[in-house]
Structures are given as C-alpha cells and as structure tokens.
C-alpha cells in the first residue's frame with residue numbers, strides 16, 4: 198500500500214442518542230475499545246474522542262453519558278435542550294466536534310453499522326479522501342418493508358436528479374473542511390445525506406454488512422421515516438413542481454384536442470350525447486388539483502419556515518474533554 202498522504206488524524210466519533218439507555222453502555226464500550234486499538238496502532242491521535250449527543254431523551258441516556266464522561270477521558274457529552282430529531286442532533290455533534298478534530302465519523306448508537314469499517318474509513322482519509330461514505334452491502338437485517346421502501350425512495354430521488362449515494366445513511370467520515378462546508382448550508386431542516394455530495398471534495402465508499410439493532414427499538418417509526426423522505430425530496434429538488442406544470446400542460450392540450458373533436462362533430466350535425474363520464478373527469482381533475490396544491494403547499498410551507506431562520510438546536514450542556522483534562526492535570 199502506498200504511504201499515507203495525511204498524518205494520523207485526531208478522530209472524533211459522533212453518536213446521536215435518543216432514548217438509547219438500553220444500548221448506550223454497549224455502544225460506549227465497543228467504540229471506546231475500537232478507539233483504543235486505533236490509538237495503539239497509531240492510526241489516530243491519542244487525544245481522539247467519542248462525542249455522544251443526547252437528543253432530548255426522556256430516559257437515563259444523559260445520566261449514562263455524564264457517567265461515561267466522568268470515567269473516561271476520551272468521552273465528551275452534549276445535551277440538546279429538547280428532541281430535535283436525528284439530523285439536527287447530528288449537526289449539533291458535527292458542529293461541536295469539527296473545531297477539535299481532523300476527521301469526524303458519525304454513527305448510530307445502536308451499532309447496526311459495522312464499527313470495524315471505521316478503520317477503513319480512516320485509511321481512506323489518510324489516503325487523501327475528505328468524504329468516506331459507509332455503504333450497506335446487504336440489508337438482510339432490515340425488515341422487508343424498510344428495505345423495499347428505502348430502495349424505492351433512492352430510485353425516486355435518482356429519477357428526480359438528486360445525487361445521493363445508494364444504501365448510504367448517516368454512517369460516514371468527513372474531514373474537518375468537509376464538515377465546515379456542510380455547516381455552511383444553513384437550512385433549518387437539513388437533509389444531511391443529500392447535502393454532503395453537494396459539498397464536493399474527493400470522496401469514496403467503504404462497504405459493510407448492516408447488522409440488527411443491539412437492543413431497544415427503532416427510533417424511526419413510519420411517520421418519522423416518511424417525514425425524512427418528504428424532507429429529502431422537498432429540500433433537494435423542485436422536480437415535483439415541474440411535473441405538476443408538465444401534467445397541467447398535458448391535460449390542457451388533451452382538452453383542447455377534445456374540444457376540437459366535439460366542435461367538428463357538432464358542425465357535422467352530430468350533437469354529442471350527454472357524457473356521464475364528464476362527472477368522473479371533473480372528480481378526477483379535482484383530485485389532481487388538490488394533490489398538486491398540496492405539493493405546492495409543502496414547498497410554500499418550507500419557504501415560510503426557512504424565512505424565519507430559527508435556530509436548529511440549543512445546547513443545554515456540554516462536557517468537553519479539555520475541561521476534564523484541565524481538572525486532571527495537577
């Protein structure tokens with residue numbers, strides 16, 4: 198293998214946690230052990246760290262994070278003032294970690310993603326890549342519904358011209374400058390996996406098999422998945438608006454042709470018999486119009502929310518590593 202281009206980074210592993218009391222201890226232990234071996238192997242700097250973000254959990258997650266911070270020098274904790282959702286929690290973590298780290302890995306607390314891929318991500322970073330996407334090679338562990346809906350969604354997004362890495366969620370490594378670039382997208386509802394490809398910089402993929410949740414249940418119930426999908430579409434592309442316009446144009450042309458046909462028949466002396474189907478077409482068109490208005494409304498709602506420029510999250514407390522280091526030095 199060629200010599201790495203970059204020195205061993207100070208690595209941050211950022212983990213958003215929402216009601217993850219059942220998996221937290223395991224997660225901390227596994228990631229801590231991984232970080233330890235990577236430091237031993239001189240792949241990353243000794244002051245590399247884990248950053249757990251408590252996204253307004255209602256269980257003991259934050260208490261556990263505080264204990265971990267007190268016990269382990271390599272652990273930092275960030276508590277948001279309320280539940281802001283996975284994407285905002287992740288952004289909060291990235292924004293906190295980036296000034297302190299050269300490379301930042303984000304991973305879910307349930308460790309469904311293979312933590313050993315992190316080593317390969319760091320190798321890719323050292324070889325010169327700024328963005329390393331974790332790509333799920335097999336999703337057998339996910340439910341049939343989750344697999345099929347995800348597949349359909351990726352295809353839909355691709356058809357609408359949104360660049361997105363297939364079977365990649367939020368398990369990735371970003372260099373410091375890539376995170377800084379990402380944070381310059383200030384939209385209130387950020388769809389991170391759509392924004393990262395827009396930031397650019399050299400990127401590559403690392404493949405891994407996705408496992409099952411270690412414990413607890415998914416924090417992405419159907420309505421949150423749908424909301425994220427809707428967010429992905431409306432924040433990344435205006436293709437649905439164009440489709441509405443194209444559909445409208447098509448129907449106009451069709452009705453003009455029909456009018457012509459009716460007129461020609463009338464002048465030829467054939468009055469067209471009452472068309473019962475006319476009622477059906479009125480209902481159908483009414484439906485199409487309401488659906489179209491709904492989609493347009495979704496975009497207008499988005500403009501409304503974005504113009505307010507509301508903050509994406511509030512930090513309630515932050516336990517940094519430097520503070521702890523200062524306390525420990527005599």
Ligand code: UDP
Pocket residue numbers: 212213214215216217252280281282283286304305306307309414415416417
């Ligand atoms: N999560 C979060 N805030 C939320 C929902 C989820 O921070 O409002 C975190 C959660 O703790 C986990 C990650 O987002 O670390 C992904 O959630 P989950 O594993 O439940 O999603 P799934 O793998 O089922 O898609």
Ligand code: MG
Pocket residue numbers: 305307309410415
């Ligand atoms: Mg999960």
